[in-house]
Amino acid sequence: MEIKDNTFARQFETTIPEGLITIEYSLQERKIFLTKINTPEHFENENFIDKVIKNILENAIEQRIKVVPTYPRIVQFFKKNPSYKELLPPGIRI
Template sequence: MEAMAAIELTDNEFLRQFEATFDGKMAKMEYSAQDRKIFLTKIVMPAGTEEHMNDFIIAVFNEVKEREISLVPTSPEIAKFMRANRRKYKRLLPVGINI
């Protein structure tokens, strides 16, 4: 597995989505913020950039961790990633939430 390239993550608060560019195309992860939680509701990967989805999710998870808030993955793809990496990211989930 090759090292993850640095991803320039943008938080577009107006559209409530994280954005990153892969191969000249913009990927988006929509969210809804409430109290000290962020609900990750949808991920959109442009055609041809799907192989970067895990890197994008990791970048968003790291951003959430830096903000010291909890995340709730409501998108099926993000929840699947969380389940596959439960040990590493379990602390990001709010108390009482199991994925």
């Protein structure tokens, strides 16, 4: 899976046969705020969305930046995958 960081649009992008999946973000002071997921209409492959999120979080680990999930679907991912909670900045509880 190829995920492109479109810094101009401030979103991660990956193309699938159904269309484009994007995860919007805001980068501030060594923190990345994941703010929204956009999927093609009628796309419901939650496992694929999880893979995209995992890929983005692995990238955050490599860059040593903290992650602030503000979108409910991404918060849900953190709840299901407690191993990624180390990426949360101090004071952020999920």
